[in-house]
Amino acid sequence: xxxxxxxxxxxxxxxxxxxxxxxxxxxxxxxxxxxxxxxxxxxxxxxxxxxxxxxxxxxxxxxxxxxxxxxxxxxxxxxxxxxxxxxxxxxxxxxxxxxxxxxxxxxxxxxxxxxxxxxxxxxxxxxxxxxxxxxxxxxxxxxxxxxxxxxxxxxxxxxxxxxxxxxxxxxxxxxxxxxxxxxxxxxxxxxxxxxxxxxxxxxxxxxxxxxxxxxxxxxxxxxxxxxxxxxxxxxxxxxxxxxxxxxxxxxxxxxxxxxxxxxxxxxxxxxxxxxxxxxxxxxxxxxxxxxxxxxxxxxxxxxxxxxxxxxxxxxxxxxxxxxxxxxxxxxxxxxxxxxxxxxxxxxxxxxxxxxxxxxxxxxxxxxxxxxxxxxxxxxxxxxxxxxxxxxxxxxxxxxxxxxxxxxxxxxxxxxxxxxxxxxxxxxxxxxxxxxxxxxxxxx
Amino acid sequence: xxxxxxxxxxxxxxxxxxxxxxxxxxxxxxxxxxxxxxxxxxxxxxxxxxxxxxxxxxxxxxxxxxxxxxxxxxxxxxxxxxxxxxxxxxxxxxxxxxxxxxxxxxxxxxxxxxxxxxxxxxxxxxxxxxxxxxxxxxxxxxxxxxxxxxxxxxxxxxxxxxxxxxxxxxxxxxxxxxxxxxxxxxxxxxxxxxxxxxxxxxxxxxxxxxxxxxxxxxxxxxxxxxxxxxxxxxxxxxxxxxxxxxxxxxxxxxxxxxxxxxxxxxxxxxxxxxxxxxxxxxxxxxxxxxxxxxxxxxxxxxxxxxxxxxxxxxxxxxxxxxxxxxxxxxxxxxxxxxxxxxxxxxxxxxxxxxxxxxxxxxxxxxxxxxxxxxxxxxxxxxxxxxxxxxxxxxxxxxxxxxxxxxxxxxxxxxxxxxxxxxxxxxxxxxxxxxxxxxxxxxx
Numbered sequence: 001x002x003x004x005x006x007x008x009x010x011x012x013x014x015x016x017x018x019x020x021x022x023x024x025x026x027x028x029x030x031x032x033x034x035x036x037x038x039x040x041x042x043x044x045x046x047x048x049x050x051x052x053x054x055x056x057x058x059x060x061x062x063x064x065x066x067x068x069x070x071x072x073x074x075x076x077x078x079x080x081x082x083x084x085x086x087x088x089x090x091x092x093x094x095x096x097x098x099x100x101x102x103x104x105x106x107x108x109x110x111x112x113x114x115x116x117x118x119x120x121x122x123x124x125x126x127x128x129x130x131x132x133x134x135x136x137x138x139x140x141x142x143x144x145x146x147x148x149x150x151x152x153x154x155x156x157x158x159x160x161x162x163x164x165x166x167x168x169x170x171x172x173x174x175x176x177x178x179x180x181x182x183x184x185x186x187x188x189x190x191x192x193x194x195x196x197x198x199x200x201x202x203x204x205x206x207x208x209x210x211x212x213x214x215x216x217x218x219x220x221x222x223x224x225x226x227x228x229x230x231x232x233x234x235x236x237x238x239x240x241x242x243x244x245x246x247x248x249x250x251x252x253x254x255x256x257x258x259x260x261x262x263x264x265x266x267x268x269x270x271x272x273x274x275x276x277x278x279x280x281x282x283x284x285x286x287x288x289x290x291x292x293x294x295x296x297x298x299x300x301x302x303x304x305x306x307x308x309x310x311x312x313x314x315x316x317x318x319x320x321x322x323x324x325x326x327x328x329x330x331x332x333x334x335x336x337x338x339x340x341x342x343x344x345x346x347x348x349x350x351x352x353x354x355x356x357x358x359x360x361x362x363x364x365x366x367x368x369x370x371x372x373x374x375x376x377x378x379x380x381x382x383x384x385x386x387x388x389x390x391x392x393x394x395x396x397x398x399x400x401x402x403x404x405x406x407x408x409x410x411x412x413x414x415x416x417x418x419x420x421x422x423x424x425x426x427x428x429x430x431x432x433x434x435x436x437x438x439x440x441x442x443x
Numbered sequence: 444x445x446x447x448x449x450x451x452x453x454x455x456x457x458x459x460x461x462x463x464x465x466x467x468x469x470x471x472x473x474x475x476x477x478x479x480x481x482x483x484x485x486x487x488x489x490x491x492x493x494x495x496x497x498x499x500x501x502x503x504x505x506x507x508x509x510x511x512x513x514x515x516x517x518x519x520x521x522x523x524x525x526x527x528x529x530x531x532x533x534x535x536x537x538x539x540x541x542x543x544x545x546x547x548x549x550x551x552x553x554x555x556x557x558x559x560x561x562x563x564x565x566x567x568x569x570x571x572x573x574x575x576x577x578x579x580x581x582x583x584x585x586x587x588x589x590x591x592x593x594x595x596x597x598x599x600x601x602x603x604x605x606x607x608x609x610x611x612x613x614x615x616x617x618x619x620x621x622x623x624x625x626x627x628x629x630x631x632x633x634x635x636x637x638x639x640x641x642x643x644x645x646x647x648x649x650x651x652x653x654x655x656x657x658x659x660x661x662x663x664x665x666x667x668x669x670x671x672x673x674x675x676x677x678x679x680x681x682x683x684x685x686x687x688x689x690x691x692x693x694x695x696x697x698x699x700x701x702x703x704x705x706x707x708x709x710x711x712x713x714x715x716x717x718x719x720x721x722x723x724x725x726x727x728x729x730x731x732x733x734x735x736x737x738x739x740x741x742x743x744x745x746x747x748x749x750x751x752x753x754x755x756x757x758x759x760x761x762x763x764x765x766x767x768x769x770x771x772x773x774x775x776x777x778x779x780x781x782x783x784x785x786x787x788x789x790x791x792x793x794x795x796x797x798x799x800x801x802x803x804x805x806x807x808x809x810x811x812x813x814x815x816x817x818x819x820x821x822x823x824x825x826x827x828x829x830x831x832x833x834x835x836x837x838x839x840x841x842x843x844x845x846x847x848x849x850x851x852x853x854x855x856x857x858x859x860x861x862x863x864x865x866x867x868x869x870x871x872x873x874x875x876x877x878x879x880x881x882x883x884x885x886x
Binding site: 026029030032033035036037038039040041042043044048049050051052053054059062072074075079080082084085088089092093094095096097098099100101102103104106107110111114122123124125127128129130131132135136138139160161162163165170171172173174175286287291292293294295302305306308309310311312313314315316317318319321323324 | 469472473475476478479480481482483484485486487491492493494495496497502505515517518522523525527528531532535536537538539540541542543544545546547549550553554557565566567568570571572573574575578579581582603604605606608613614615616617618729730734735736737738745748749751752753754755756757758759760761762764766767
């Protein structure tokens with residue numbers, strides 16, 4: 001990987017240089033943080049936020065300010081949603097023990113979740129994190145295919161275990177991916193011209209051939225179905241289907257990593273792969289699944305799971321606990337009852353349109369992309385996609401933070417604004433965001 | 444590994460043959476479970492339990508029965524403990540977002556946790572599960588040493604990620620460990636005679652030499668400090684120190700896996716390694732950490748963490764959320780305020796004594812072992828440690844379940860009763876357990 005791939009790890013990270021701007025309480029907390037968490041402590045923004053509470057789309061800091069959260073997709077149905085908090089509280093006081101025992105709420109949750117998925121993916125494994133879900137998916141794919149190699153996008157991020165870090169070029173600070181992993185550019189015009197779908201499929205086929213040539217049979221293609229860390233690439237609808245076909249032709253399975261796009265965020269569908277008109281072999285999910293309660297999952301065909309379990313005992317102590325099930329059920333209830341998928345589509349479309357208008361008036365914005373409430377705004381010099389401008393992106397992110405709106409960075413060059421608010425964002429909130437962005441750009 | 448190592452995976456698992464004994468509600472739930480979770484569904488007991496609630500040491504089933512839980516160490520301060528449930532409820536309604544932002548409760552928790560650990564292990568990484576903790580520990584050890592190989596005990600179980608499964612021979616249903624892993628018999632009289640500590644250290648030194656000879660430099664020795672899955676080996680105190688010295692002499696670090704023994708269970712110390720008079724390089728923890736809230740952690744020296752973070756970006760979305768911190772603080776409060784470490788020592792010692800008396804009157808029991816409230820009772824034919832008797836162990840476990848007491852199986856041959864109750868077990872509860880065991884043995 002070229003070194004700039006690594007920028008997204010640090011672009012929006014606090015590095016101490018903004019320390020002088022912090023109040024004394026925040027400085028004291030920061031010193032404790034550094035003592036306790038050392039080198040693994042990574043905070044957002046030139047001036048980190050000291051949070052004390054949050055509700056809906058708002059987070060509140062110790063100094064009495066509030067910020068519109070347009071970044072965090074874990075509290076996806078809204079920060080501290082009372083229905084989810086109540087479900088967690090009630091079940092925590094009732095029983096919270098492993099799935100070595102039958103517990104009705106767990107089956108109820110699995111059935112509700114399965115109702116949102118293709119019928120063929122009728123077996124669920126409940127785990128604790130998106131990383132655990134993807135780690136298991138890699139093992140399932142290898143057992144299913146007797147393959148070893150994986151194809152991922154150039155700035156993919158799939159999680160933090162040893163095996164998953166190997167297929168996450170965005171997590172590498174130095175060195176490249178190991179030889180069983182091949183990267184392909186994410187599906188975008190810049191890489192593939194006008195035939196994004198065809199170009200991406202050809203790149204996948206060629207990566208599979210290269211793996212084969214090096215003696216590594218393909219296990220699978222794994223994609224975040226909205227290519228979050230690659231800079232958010234959602235168009236055209238259906239673009240993934242030819243690539244999945246190519247991966248299957250080469251003997252691999254397709255793993256849809258729904259950790260970021262899943263659970264109604266893209267508006268048109270519950271899952272990101274829905275926009276691509278395909279059925280994955282394995283689906284992984286996580287972040288918004290419990291609205292903050294640590295839970296994640298894998299859905300697959302019974303044949304794939306059976307083959308894996310014949311070779312290995314798999315048990316996840318915390319995965320699918322009745323508290324996780326209760327939290328997960330509340331999240332699905334809220335998505336349905338508050339029509340958050342419809343809201344993501346309506347407010348997301350309107351927001352994207354307004355961002356596109358802004359782009360027409362500002363040459364620094366080269367593209368506005370995304371689906372539903374998962375949007376990217378790409379900054380380039382002279383509007384040229386070949387001249388990424390992470391510096392402007394960083395200024396805008398920190399400027400908006402100072403103006404009371406939280407967003408983040410994405411993309412191989414960290415030059416894309418990542419806009420990913422709770423799904424209960426209203427038009428009024430979207431107005432606030434656009435106004436703050438326009439003001440920051442003007443400043 | 445010899446095939447019998449795998450018995451512990453299935454010995455106490457429901458296999459459908461006891462189906463006729465189930466009531467219709469349980470049978471219906473079981474059918475849903477099989478449809479939803481397929482081959483990865485593993486339930487305890489010939490007749491699985493259908494749980495509806497739990498408190499303290501008791502779990503309640505849908506048919507109105509209650510069972511003394513002498514097995515589950517996740518609800519370690521007691522099932523549904525009101526202080527922990529309240530802490531989770533309050534913080535879930537306040538804010539639950541990642542550690543990309545400062546939040547005071549997280550520092551408070553890290554500092555309380557660090558106060559229980561050796562001073563040198565001053566950096567914490569908070570994650571979601573023991574598997575994630577051990578997965579990270581392997582990566583830390585490799586970066587710290589530039590080594591690759593690991594030494595583990597013969598029936599070790601350290602978790603479920605791809606990398607951790609490789610060092611978990613107990614999870615393998617077929618095949619052996621990969622070539623970068625070497626196994627040594629767990630520290631017991633049967634393997635090493637009277638000099639358990641010396642024999643174990645010699646085995647570790649010899650495994651390190653064998654790795655080196657095969658071109659695999661040592662990264663570390665990792666041990667569950669009470670060797671839970673190997674059948675619970677706790678004596679003599681200090682037995683691990685020479686082995687750790689041998690691993691370090693060969694260039695490796697020592698990872699203390701405290702996922703099972705940690706958080707006061709062994710009675711004399713907060714951590715299992717405390718009984719061995721040594722300071723690990725890396726400590727991993729999990730299961731009881733949040734009394735059911737999914738959380739786990741790694742403690743290490745700042746130098747080890749810094750070296751790792753220079754190579755790789757590591758972030759854990761759910762790890763160390765403010766809800767996890769609140770749950771973890773409540774657990775530490777309850778351990779202190781209810782003197783659960785003292786209780787584990789007192790009730791555990793008395794229970795072990797009574798089990799030893801039972802063993803003297805029953806030739807089928809070859810050994811009673813353990814520390815605090817983590818005890819093992821080993822069944823062998825003719826009291827001969829070379830003739831393990833998993834069949835009797837299985838009968839006893841299922842008989843006690845029918846008699847209202849829940850325990851499990853451990854050991855390479857699955858012939859050891861695993862007794863690991865919540866730490867609030869009283870003498871009266873211990874009496875119940877011993878009475879049930881005596882009655883089952885008599886039947």
